[in-house]
Every structure is written in structure tokens, then in C-alpha cells.
Amino acid sequence: MEPILSVDHLSVSFTRYGRGLSRTELNPIRDLSLRVEPGQVAAVVGESGSGKSLLAHAIFHILPRNARVAGDIRYDGAPLTRERAESLRGREISLIPQGVTWLDPMMKVGDQLRRGRRDPDTRTRCRQVLERYGLGPETEGLYPFQLSGGMARRVLIASAVMEGPRLIVADEPTPGLDARTAVRVLGHFRELAEEGAGVLLITHDLELALTVAGTVSVFLDGQTVDHLPAARFQSGQGLTHPYTRALWRAMPKNGMEVSGL
Ligand SMILES: Nc1ncnc2c1ncn2[C@@H]1O[C@H](COP(=O)(O)OP(=O)(O)OP(=O)(O)O)[C@@H](O)[C@H]1O
Ligand SMILES: [Mg+2]
Structure with a gap:
């Protein structure tokens, strides 16, 4: 192949x-x-x-x-x-970086995942991918400093796989x-x-x-x-x-x- x-x-x-x-x-x-x-x-x-x-x-x-x-x-x-x-x-193509410092500290989780898009389809996918990793919809409104290390890592992974x-x-x-x-x-x-x-x-x-x-x-x-x-x-x-x-x-x-x- x-x-x-x-x-x-x-x-x-x-x-x-x-x-x-x-x-x-x-x-x-x-x-x-x-x-x-x-x-x-x-x-x-x-x-x-x-x-x-x-x-x-x-x-x-x-x-x-x-x-x-x-x-x-x-x-x-x-x-x-x-x-x-x-x-x-x-x-x-998407990278899941090793360090959680790759998250933008000034941007809420939801905005990072949606990359500026606001259409209903993107919103749904964002919610679904967070849910998949055990993160509730309230996570979207948090800034990276409000996340535990494990949560931040799950956000990185969610962000990398969201667009398939x-x-x-x-x-x-x-x-x-x-x-x-x-x-x-x-x-x-x-x-x-x-x-x-x-x-x-x-x-x-x-x-x-x-x-x-x-x-x-x-x-x-x-x-x-x-x-x-x-x-x-x-x-x-x-x-x-x-x-x-x-x-x-x-x-x-x-x-x-x-x-x-
Ligand atoms: N900017 C740099 N300048 C000089 N050397 C560097 C630089 N970045 C990495 N290195 C060196 O390259 C080597 C490999 O680094 P790398 O970060 O890829 O290791 P790694 O296998 O990912 O390690 P870990 O499992 O700890 O994450 C290390 O010896 C490191 O010191
Ligand atoms: Mg490394």
C-alpha cells in the first residue's frame, strides 16, 4: 500500500x-x-x-x-x-504535541477547538469530541490555566482529532x-x-x-x-x-x- x-x-x-x-x-x-x-x-x-x-x-x-x-x-x-x-x-494532518504549553493561554478551550468557526455543525462536533474524552460542555468556556494537567492533555487530543x-x-x-x-x-x-x-x-x-x-x-x-x-x-x-x-x-x-x- x-x-x-x-x-x-x-x-x-x-x-x-x-x-x-x-x-x-x-x-x-x-x-x-x-x-x-x-x-x-x-x-x-x-x-x-x-x-x-x-x-x-x-x-x-x-x-x-x-x-x-x-x-x-x-x-x-x-x-x-x-x-x-x-x-x-x-x-x-494533525499533531498532538508533547507539552500542554502548546495551548494558547489567552483563548478559551471552545474557541481553540473551533478555530474561529461558529456554525452549528462545528459547535456540535466540538461538544462531541470533548465528551468523547470525558469533558463536559462547560470545558469550552475555560482558559487553559483553569484546566488540570490531564484535562489539558485531553483538550490537545480532542483538538487534534476533531476535524477527522x-x-x-x-x-x-x-x-x-x-x-x-x-x-x-x-x-x-x-x-x-x-x-x-x-x-x-x-x-x-x-x-x-x-x-x-x-x-x-x-x-x-x-x-x-x-x-x-x-x-x-x-x-x-x-x-x-x-x-x-x-x-x-x-x-x-x-x-x-x-x-x-
Ligand atoms: N533547539 C535545540 N538545540 C539543540 N539541541 C536540541 C534542540 N532541541 C532538541 N535538541 C536535542 O536533541 C535531542 C533530542 O531531543 P528530543 O526533544 O527530540 O528528544 P525526545 O526523544 O523527544 O525526548 P523525550 O522522550 O524526553 O521527549 C536532545 O538531546 C536535545 O537536547
Ligand atoms: Mg519528546
Whole structure:
């Protein structure tokens, strides 16, 4: 199947200027490739600092200005340029950012979700999507500072899925959510995938990823070191890369062994 998103040989680097003329090159993403097909939840699993958020931000062209990006990012078969990303973002492609600080502090929740539209259809969808995540209609009248951390995260997710996007990039979507809400959120990702969307689920939590993902890309030191069907992790058989095996052994059901990680 044609991927809805493909990333090939992505690299992201920064130049850090020190005292005098000293300069250091940082190369957090070096050679990253992955694919997301329609109908699929594709997980990217990597430890903290491995470049997961940089990947998400590169896709949406929201990296800081001093970042240098090379490689090929395609959405629906065509290069995802900055102009294209900006025009599709929030409708066809949508990002669930890792930090809840991405909410606009000066705008009420309802206005953020409706993006300025006031028609009855948009109002209904806004109410429905909030309800789906256990947030009542009164949430629409609140400012972000009036939300708990878990509520703010649910608002971010609601905002990202409200327009029925074809591609969702979820950057660590569940911290701060209670277990039941986290399961509901992931279940909703799977439903969106079953309806034809592609979901890129970015997380450090392999166990969580395996509850919904069809494929898992393992990310280490700026590269994808492994790309596997999720089913392979059930038995642990055929996991050849040492880091992937170490991740598998560290899962609670496999004894939480941390040596080698
Ligand atoms: N603007 C920047 N300038 C220089 N280095 C940066 C910049 N942003 C991120 N980095 C570096 O890139 C690396 C990857 O960062 P990134 O935020 O993508 O990690 P992550 O995998 O999302 O981690 P986490 O799981 O903690 O969210 C880190 O080492 C970070 O210090
Ligand atoms: Mg991150």
C-alpha cells in the first residue's frame, strides 16, 4: 500500500556557538526512515532524548530556526513542504504535541477547538469530541490555566482529532492521564486508523505502544535501528537487534530486566 507518510534519511542538526569562535555540531537525528500506511498505527519507540519530538516537529516544519534539516518527508505521495504542512495542519494532518504549553493561554478551550468557526455543525462536533474524552460542555468556556494537567492533555487530543485528520502524529500523548483515559485515547487512535487514517504514535513506552500499534520502529541515537511488526514482540522470538531485545526484556511482563539498556 502507498504510505500516507514516509520519512527517508532524515537528519536534523544544530550548531551550538560557545565562547570565542568555538562551535559544536549536534546531530540528534542522523538517518531516520519510517513509513505510516493508511489504516495503521505505527509506533516509534525510543528513550528520552533520542530525537522523537524533533522528528514530529520536522514533519510539521516547526523546528527552531537554527535547526538544519535534510532528507525526504512525503505526505500522500508528494513532498511535505512548509507551505503544504501549514495549509494542511489542523485539518488533514494533525499533531498532538508533547507539552500542554502548546495551548494558547489567552483563548478559551471552545474557541481553540473551533478555530474561529461558529456554525452549528462545528459547535456540535466540538461538544462531541470533548465528551468523547470525558469533558463536559462547560470545558469550552475555560482558559487553559483553569484546566488540570490531564484535562489539558485531553483538550490537545480532542483538538487534534476533531476535524477527522488523515494523518495524526501523537508525541507522547498519554502521560498525566489515568489508565482508563489512556486506554480510551489509544482505542480512539485505533478507531481512526480503522476508518482509514494513519497514526504515528511516538512514545518511550514500548508496552503501551504494543496495545495499539501494528508496527514498531525502534529509535536509537538518531537512527531507526529496527522496524518490526508489533506481533513479534508477543513471543520475543526473532528480535535480532540487541537494543530491541533489551527493550523487550525491560517490559514488566518479561521481568523488567534492565541490563543492556
Ligand atoms: N533547539 C535545540 N538545540 C539543540 N539541541 C536540541 C534542540 N532541541 C532538541 N535538541 C536535542 O536533541 C535531542 C533530542 O531531543 P528530543 O526533544 O527530540 O528528544 P525526545 O526523544 O523527544 O525526548 P523525550 O522522550 O524526553 O521527549 C536532545 O538531546 C536535545 O537536547
Ligand atoms: Mg519528546
